[in-house]
Amino acid sequence: MKTLFTKHNLFVSISAILYVIIFYNGVSLLAWVCLIPLIYGMNHSGKHSLFRAGLLYGTIVGIATFYPFPKIISSFVGDTSMLGWLFSLVAILISALFFGGVLFLFSLLKKEKYPAWVNAVLLAALWSLSEWVLAYIFNGMPWFGFQMGNLLVSNLYFIQPAEWGGLYLLSFLVVFINTWAGLLLVKSGMKQLWKPAAFFACYLGCCFLLFKHAEGLNESNESKTVSIAIMCENTAPEEKWNNNNGPQMVKNLLALNQQANALKPDVVVWTESAVPWTYKPDDAFVQEVMKNAGAANTIQILGMNSVYDSNAVYNSAYCILPDGKVSGRYDKRFLLSLAEKPISFFLLPFLNSTDGFYAKEGSSTVPLPTPKGKIGVLICNEAFVAASAIDMVRNDADYLVNISNDGWFSEVSFMKDFHFNSARLRAVEVRRDIAVNSNLGISGKIAATGVITDSKQSDEGFVSKIVLTKNDYRSLISKIPNFMLIVLCILTIIFASLRFLFK
Known part of the structure; x- marks a missing residue:
């Protein structure tokens, strides 16, 4: 002892x-x-x-x-x-x-x-x-x-x-x-x-x-901006949609969306899987959203699952233009192990965030095209993955959005801070402004410099308007994503050689 x-x-x-x-x-x-x-x-x-x-x-x-x-x-x-x-x-x-x-x-x-x-x-x-x-x-x-x-x-x-x-x-x-x-x-x-x-x-x-x-x-591109309304519903994750509360929750979302449209932004950004069912073009809720968006002439980035098969869904973000057309869809590529994807066919049911479905990994790294520029999307934990932002920028993303749901650890403040600051690191790595919209987490704007503005967290739904600046600068890590890995491998090989080959 x-x-x-x-x-x-x-x-x-x-x-x-x-x-x-x-x-x-x-x-x-x-x-x-x-x-x-x-x-x-x-x-x-x-x-x-x-x-x-x-x-x-x-x-x-x-x-x-x-x-x-x-x-x-x-x-x-x-x-x-x-x-x-x-x-x-x-x-x-x-x-x-x-x-x-x-x-x-x-x-x-x-x-x-x-x-x-x-x-x-x-x-x-x-x-x-x-x-x-x-x-x-x-x-x-x-x-x-x-x-x-x-x-x-x-x-x-x-x-x-x-x-x-x-x-x-x-x-x-x-x-x-x-x-x-x-x-x-x-x-x-x-x-x-x-x-x-x-x-x-x-x-x-x-x-x-x-x-x-x-x-x-950013100063040299001040005229190249896009306005974004962050629409954060802040719904507790344990609050399940059913026949009793469903109509009221739909009413709340539509009211919040009306507030966002009233700010006259170019784009309204929803949170991750804000609508807890799979997308259909003739869905009554989606049609109502687009009716309001069409009147306000706003683009909607809508977090909503997509059908893959009878047992799996994509965790998606839809880009819907004011005329109701879907200009693009991004499916989450980096899934949470044990929660969204199984390990060796094992999925912990208590961590399953897709209500009994597996999530299917997306494959596209193409940003969402809009009349206001190309939007690179990061969903939830993709804020922790450098490749998620780098791949978007290598495909000419003008700016980034990170939609997420921090509800399951909303009472653990350091994890919410860690999530938001990881998005900050992504912004600095690729030198792109990023809008973060996190259900029960921290939402706001992070500039390409890393400067945080308009950050907010609340237990109640809110909307806020931010302005992102576009630029086409390519950082070194955007050009050579594995640059640091190569350097580390070379250094390790040199030291191993000195130790074992040249004693």
Whole structure:
């Protein structure tokens, strides 16, 4: 028992607690020092000690990240199901093994004779590449978002380099600066810390220049705008449509849509699956919506499922023009595992968000065409997936919209913040303005610079009008989506070769 309460474990625990504080409260500045206690504490540790340090770090992070999940899952079930606790325990185990594995790999490849900055590059490359592997393995499970770069998303300036290398470049920089500072602290105390501090100062200067460049993009395109009415009904997800409440809920949606049309926007954006049945062109509700939209001359981006077969639906967004014609349809491509798509034919029924149906993955990456420009659509958790925005921009999207339903975790504020800030990161990566409309979440406008305006969250339905600016700028990550992955692989291969081929 005494071995648990060591100086080594204390430093590891401090780093994990700092991670939790940053993740929950958005104190992004702490991200640049949060790993220093971990690095300092594992000084001269062997392979097994580093693995155990990673296990402890990952366990603390996992507990803090997944403790709300039993409550969230039980809200799906309607009781205190043990499945929620089982899910959380498995997720915590994955977190522990992930961080333990990263530090174990570092112990295999590092050399004491390397300068501190070289070992820092090694750990940063291994850590960021491991994050990519984890995201690939658990594709469709954004709750495993352990990327260190996510600790920066609440800060406008820190995320600007994402237009070059996305989330994994941010992770690399966070781990690199922390590791460099920690190793220098071990070897020479405070006197060498000016080196990572100077690097950080240069990084801040670069962030500012990137921000000003992005600001100039919007200023040069001020005449190319589109007005959007965000129509957020804020309906509790457990409130099921039936013969008793259906007429009133239809009445509420139509009234809200009338308010949106009255603002005279170019486009009205609904939330994800705002209408809980499948689309039909002769549907009485859709026809009533288009009757009102035609009178107001507004385009409707309508969240509504589409039939695939008798057991599956597409989670779709329809673009309906004022004359009632459907100009395009986007089907969600990146589905939530266990909730919308099964794993090995297994779908947890209590997580099923499609009322007994499987969701079918869409395939098209074509933006929705409108007279006001091409609209790239991201549905729900696609805000966590860089490829969702990148593919739209590579197909000439002028601006983006993210429609979602955060109702199932509306009482967990940090998850709503994380979702909205992930959309912010997408806006910066591809340098496109984005409108976010989230049922019981945070809705608003995020500019291509990352600046947030008109954000709002409420328990009651509302409409708000925002203006997006179009531009055709292509960021580096939009041109070469795998740029950072290639860099990380090259660095890892170089270090592995130096360790095992050139001893």
